[in-house]
Amino acid sequence: MKIRILVLSLLIALCVFSAFLFQNIIRHNTFDTSKEYLEDVALLYAGTFKVKINDQLSMLESQARYFSDIDMDDYNTLKKTIMSTKGVGEFKRIAVANSSGMTINYDGKSSGNIIMRDYFKKAMLGRPQVSSSISIDEDGERVLSLAVPIFQSEKVVGVIVGTFSYSVLDDIFSVDTFRGQGYSFLVDKDGLILVGSQSSKRLCFEENWIDFLIKNKALSDSQLSYVLKHISTDRTDYVTYEVFGKSRVMIYTPVFLNDWYVLSVVPAEYINRQQSGILRITILFFVIIGGAIIGFIFMIMTLIKHSQQIERDNVRYAASTESSKLLIFEFDFEHQVIEFTGNSSWLFGRKVKSLPLSNFSLVEKNLHESERDLLTRIKDFVASGETSYASEFRVMADNGEYVWFRLTGTLTRGSDNKPQRFFGNVANVNDQVVHELELKEMAETDLLSGLLNKTFMEKKVSEKIAYDDCIGAMYMIDLDNFKQVNDRIGHSAGDKAICDAAMKLKLVFSEKDFISRLGGDEFCIFLGLKKSIDEEKAKEIILEKAKILGSILLDYYNSEDIQVKVSASIGISLYPKDGKNYKSLFECADSALYYVKKHGKDSFALFDDSKMKKGGESIYGV
Numbered sequence: 001m002k003i004r005i006l007v008l009s010l011l012i013a014l015c016v017f018s019a020f021l022f023q024n025i026i027r028h029n030t031f032d033t034s035k036e037y038l039e040d041v042a043l044l045y046a047g048t049f050k051v052k053i054n055d056q057l058s059m060l061e062s063q064a065r066y067f068s069d070i071d072m073d074d075y076n077t078l079k080k081t082i083m084s085t086k087g088v089g090e091f092k093r094i095a096v097a098n099s100s101g102m103t104i105n106y107d108g109k110s111s112g113n114i115i116m117r118d119y120f121k122k123a124m125l126g127r128p129q130v131s132s133s134i135s136i137d138e139d140g141e142r143v144l145s146l147a148v149p150i151f152q153s154e155k156v157v158g159v160i161v162g163t164f165s166y167s168v169l170d171d172i173f174s175v176d177t178f179r180g181q182g183y184s185f186l187v188d189k190d191g192l193i194l195v196g197s198q199s200s201k202r203l204c205f206e207e208n209w210i211d212f213l214i215k216n217k218a219l220s221d222s223q224l225s226y227v228l229k230h231i232s233t234d235r236t237d238y239v240t241y242e243v244f245g246k247s248r249v250m251i252y253t254p255v256f257l258n259d260w261y262v263l264s265v266v267p268a269e270y271i272n273r274q275q276s277g278i279l280r281i282t283i284l285f286f287v288i289i290g291g292a293i294i295g296f297i298f299m300i301m302t303l304i305k306h307s308q309q310i311e312r313d314n315v316r317y318a319a320s321t322e323s324s325k326l327l328i329f330e331f332d333f334e335h336q337v338i339e340f341t342g343n344s345s346w347l348f349g350r351k352v353k354s355l356p357l358s359n360f361s362l363v364e365k366n367l368h369e370s371e372r373d374l375l376t377r378i379k380d381f382v383a384s385g386e387t388s389y390a391s392e393f394r395v396m397a398d399n400g401e402y403v404w405f406r407l408t409g410t411l412t413r414g415s416d417n418k419p420q421r422f423f424g425n426v427a428n429v430n431d432q433v434v435h436e437l438e439l440k441e442m443a444e445t446d447l448l449s450g451l452l453n454k455t456f457m458e459k460k461v462s463e464k465i466a467y468d469d470c471i472g473a474m475y476m477i478d479l480d481n482f483k484q485v486n487d488r489i490g491h492s493a494g495d496k497a498i499c500d501a502a503m504k505l506k507l508v509f510s511e512k513d514f515i516s517r518l519g520g521d522e523f524c525i526f527l528g529l530k531k532s533i534d535e536e537k538a539k540e541i542i543l544e545k546a547k548i549l550g551s552i553l554l555d556y557y558n559s560e561d562i563q564v565k566v567s568a569s570i571g572i573s574l575y576p577k578d579g580k581n582y583k584s585l586f587e588c589a590d591s592a593l594y595y596v597k598k599h600g601k602d603s604f605a606l607f608d609d610s611k612m613k614k615g616g617e618s619i620y621g622v
Contacts, residue, residue, distance in 0.1 A: 038182065038238070038249065038251045038264050038266055039236065039238070039251050039253065039264075041182070041184065041251075041264050042184065042236070042251045042252070042253040042262045042263070042264040043236075043253055043262075043412055043421075043423070044423060045172065045173065045184050045186075045262045045264065046253050046254070046255045046256075046262040046410075047409070047410040047412070047423035047424075048172055048423065048425075049169070049172055049186060049195075049255060049257075049262070050255055050256065050257055050388065050410050051388075051408045051409060051410055051423070051424060051425060052169070052172065053130060053146070053164075053257060054388050054390060054408055055089075055390070055406065055408050055427070056089050056090065056091065056146055056162060056164060057128045057130075057146055057148060058390050058406070058408070059088055059089040059091075059162075060089075060094075060128070060146055060147075060148040060160055060161075060162050061128065061148050063085050063088060063094070063148075063160055064148045064149070064150045064151075064160045066081055066084070067081060067096060067150045067158065067160065068150065068151060068152055069152070069455065072098040072099070072150070072152075072157045072158045073098060075104070078096055078098075078104050079104055079108045081096070082094065082095065082096045082104055082105065082106050082108075083106050083107075083108060084106075085106050085160075086106040086107075089162065090164065090168055091146075091162035091163060091164060092137070092141075092143060092163045092164065092165045093105050093106065093107075093111070093137070093162070093163045094106050094160065094161070094162045094163075095111045095160070095161050095162075095163075096150070096158060096159070096160050096161070097114055097120065097158055097159045097160075097161060098157070098158045099124070099156075099157055099158055100113075100115065101113045101114050101115025101116075101120060103161070111138075111161075114159075114161065117131070117145070118131065118132055118133075119131040119132075119145050119146075119147040119161070120147060120159055120161070122147075123147035123148060123149045123156075123159045124149065124156050124159060125149075125156070126149050126151075126156050127149070128146070128147065128148045128149070129146070129147045129148075130144065130145075130146055130147075130257060130258055131144055131145040131146075131147075132188070132258045132259075133188075134166070134194060137163055141165060141166075141167070142165075142166040142167075143163040143164060143165055143166060144163070144164040144165075144166060144169065145161055145162070145163055145164070146161065146162045146163075146164055147159050147160070147161045147162075148160050148161075166194075166195060169186070169195045170195055170196060172195070173185065173186060173195055173196030181266055181267055181270040182264065182265060182266040182270075183196070183264075183265055184196055184262055184263060184264040184265070185209070185262070185263045185265075186255070186260060186261070186262055187209060187260065187261050187262075187263055188258065188259060188260055188261075189231060189232070189259040189260075189261070190208070190210070191208040191209050191210030191211060192207065192208050193207060193208065193209060194260065209263065210224075210228075212243075213241060213243070216243045216244070218241040218242060218243040219239065219241050223239060223241070226239075227239050227252070230252070231252060231254075231261060234254040234256065235254075236251070236252065236253040236254070237251075237252065238250060238251045238252070239252075240268065246267060246268075246269060247267070247268035247269070248265055248266065248267050248268055249265070249266050249267075249268055250263055250264070250265045251263070251264045251265075256387065327340060327341075327344055327425060327426045327427075328340070328341040328424075328425050329341070329423075329424055329425070329426070330421060330422070330423055330424075331357075331421065331422040331424075332421060333418075333419045333420055333421065333422075334420070336356060336357045336358070337354050337355070337356055337357070338354065338355045338356075338357065339353065339354045340352060340353055340354065340355070360375055366395050366396045367393060367394065367395060367396075368393065368394035368395075368396070368402050371393040371394060374391070374393055374407075377391060381411075382411065382419055382422075385417075386411070387410055387411050387412075387413070388408075388409075388410055388411075389407070389408065389409050389410075389411065389422075389424070390406065390407070390408045390409075391406070391407050392404060392405065392406050392407075392429065393405060393407065403428065403430045404428075404429050404430040405426050405427065405428055405429060405430075406426070406427050406429040407424060407425075407426050408424055408425060408427075409422050409423055409424020409425070410422070410423050410424070444456040446516070446517040448495060448498055448499065448517070449498055449499060449501075449502035449517045450502060451502050451505070451515050451516050451517045451523070452514060452515065452516035452517075453516065453517070454516060454517075454518045454519065454524075456516075457514060457516035457518075457524055457526075458582050460514050461474075461514055461526045461582050461585075462581070462582045464514070464526070464528060465575060465576075465580070465581070465582070468528065469531050470528045470529060470530060470531055470575075471528075471529050471530075471531060471533065471535075471538055471574075471575060471576070472526060472527050472528040472529050472574075472575045473526070473527045473542040473545075473572055473573065473574050473575065474524065474525070474526050474527075474572070474573045474575065474585040474586065474588075474589045475523075475524065475525040475526075475527070475545070475546065475549070475570055475571070475572055475589065476522075476523075476524055476570070476571040476572075476586075476589040476590055476592070476593040477501075477505075477522070477523040477524070477525070477549065477553070477568050477569070477570050477593075478521060478522055478523075478568070478569045478593060478597065479497065479501060479521035479553070479566055479567075479568055480565075480566065480567040480568065480569055480601045480602055481564055481565060481566055481567070482494065482497060482520070482521035482566060483521075484564045485497050485557050485564050485566060488559075488562050488564060489557055489558075489559040489562060489564060490559070493557050493559065496557070497521075497555070497557060497566055498517070498521065500555060501521075501523065501553055501568075502515075502517065502523075504552045504553060505523060505525065505549075507552070508545060508548055508549060508552060509525055509527065509545075512528065513525060513526060513527050513528060514526040524586070524589075526575075526585075527542065527545065529541065539574075542572065542574070543604075543606075546570055546572060546604040547604075549568060549570055549604070550567070550568055550570065550602070550603065550604055553566070553567065553568035554566070554567050554568070554602075567601065567602035568602070569593055569596040569597050569601045569602065569603065569604070570593065570596065570603070570604035570605075571589045571590060571591065571592030571593025571594070571595065571596055571604070571605060571607065572589060572592055572604060572605065572606045572607065573585045573586075573587075573588035573589040573592060573606075573607045574606070574607070578607050578609075588607040588612075589607065591607060591612040591613060592605045592606060592607040592608075592612055593605075594612075595611065595612050
């Protein structure tokens with residue numbers, strides 16, 4: 001009997017000791033798992049926020065290009081150009097400022113002088129900037145200002161500024177985690193809360209979380225010093241503190257923008273409740289079935305991680321503002337798998353939650369043929385050591401047309417600088433890109449004829465002869481008697497004559513050739529031929545084009561009993577014989593044209609340096 005009692009006592013002691021030991025293991029594992037998930041949430045918020053900001057900066061940079069060729073001190077030109085930016089991106093207001101800081105917004109009104117603003121000063125040094133502090137706009141609303149420099153001839157001549165409402169940023173941080181118990185903030189290095197403090201359900205840190213913790217003696221001096229040291233060196237870590245009689249766990253992680261941080265907080269009580277619930281179940285089963293309880297605990301822990309993975313998906317989904325136009329994804333470098341949140345059917349033809357990298361061909365097959373190196377470009381970005389990525393590509397829609405999308409994301413790396421995760425999104429930007437292409441076409445073409453204008457003609461021809469091994473010819477054309485059409489019949493007839501000539505030029509030359517209107521009744525064409533064509537054959541083609549031009553441009557314009565004959569005088573220079581750059585070709589063709597005008601008009605002539613003076617008197621004054 002004594003032996004049985006001793007054995008029973010030993011068994012009871014062993015069970016109690018095992019239960020106590022198991023309890024500590026469960027508590028430790030539950031806390032580590034919760035902390036790991038809280039860190040993931042903080043990184044996700046930081047990545048989503050930075051992607052949002054970089055996406056808006058990219059939009060501003062695309063708009064800044066339309067100011068690269070205009071007079072920044074010409075109010076009317078600035079006003080006309082800035083008004084075309086209305087509706088771009090998620091900006092509340094977009095304005096342009098010249099080098100003196102004077103602004104004009106897209107309503108055509110001044111937003112005041114911003115020369116003393118920190119983001120203006122830094123943007124004038126040549127880099128996109130985000131304002132480092134909260135400002136209040138004329139509507140009394142808290143805004144964040146984004147500024148992008150405007151370059152002309154590699155010199156910064158002004159800045160384009162977009163104001164970004166903090167209410168939009170607050171939406172990113174409005175999703176509570178841990179069943180509504182957890183929450184996140186965006187703060188600066190001095191502790192000032194920038195975004196995420198508006199929810200009445202949260203424990204509000206007032207305006208400055210560092211001052212709040214000091215005031216309530218939530219951390220010891222050594223703990224606070226430890227946290228501030230990590231923040232100053234862009235470290236990610238956690239701290240446990242107590243305030244108002246309750247303990248909380250806080251993760252802090254850098255955004256790598258303006259020394260800002262994301263804080264994610266969860267009450268320790270929530271973690272303890274999870275621990276208590278798990279412990280009651282596990283201890284009960286431990287007593288009943290002994291050793292089988294260990295396998296059951298592993299199953300419980302797996303369920304917890306699975307539940308947190310589902311919640312992580314929900315956070316990503318809530319960060320999306322338009323589920324039909326925005327697809328959130330995360331790439332895990334360790335497992336080489338892409339996980340999607342949102343509507344992925346436009347990309348695959350069906351909803352896909354995860355995709356191994358080895359199956360990326362499912363994406364490539366719908367890409368435009370010129371963008372099928374997308375995966376190679378992303379791999380080059382990862383190897384470059386950078387952390388922010390953005391590119392645009394086209395995907396075939398159900399109707400067979402290609403739609404523009406923008407891919408942006410943030411790469412996180414481990415302590416050994418190896419890539420760990422890539423958080424990003426794919427957004428439908430078709431309307432914006434089409435709008436930008438339309439603005440680009442407007443900037444490059446002559447409004448009346450639809451041909452290239454003088455500036456872009458010189459640019460495109462110069463690029464062609466600099467990078468393409470070819471031979472060719474430049475044609476300078478002047479419409480004879482055009483002034484009589486305007487004076488005797490009217491300017492509407494003159495406009496028709498210009499449009500008729502432009503249409504005929506397009507019939508004679510191909511899309512690979514460059515056709516421009518220099519102004520008035522003056523046109524210029526550059527015909528490019530393959531280097532492999534025989535010189536005599538090339539000259540024959542060039543002269544045959546000139547004959548066709550002389551014939552097709554001959555026309556008559558009538559009004560009642562008035563008739564005006566319009567013909568064409570054409571001067572031709574050869575590349576590279578008469579010149580190896582745009583200016584030389586232009587001068588030679590211009591001299592040949594002057595020769596034709598001087599000797600009876602309505603004809604054509606090749607430049608001949610024995611008869612014509614290169615760079616001689618111009619009939620245009622060009």
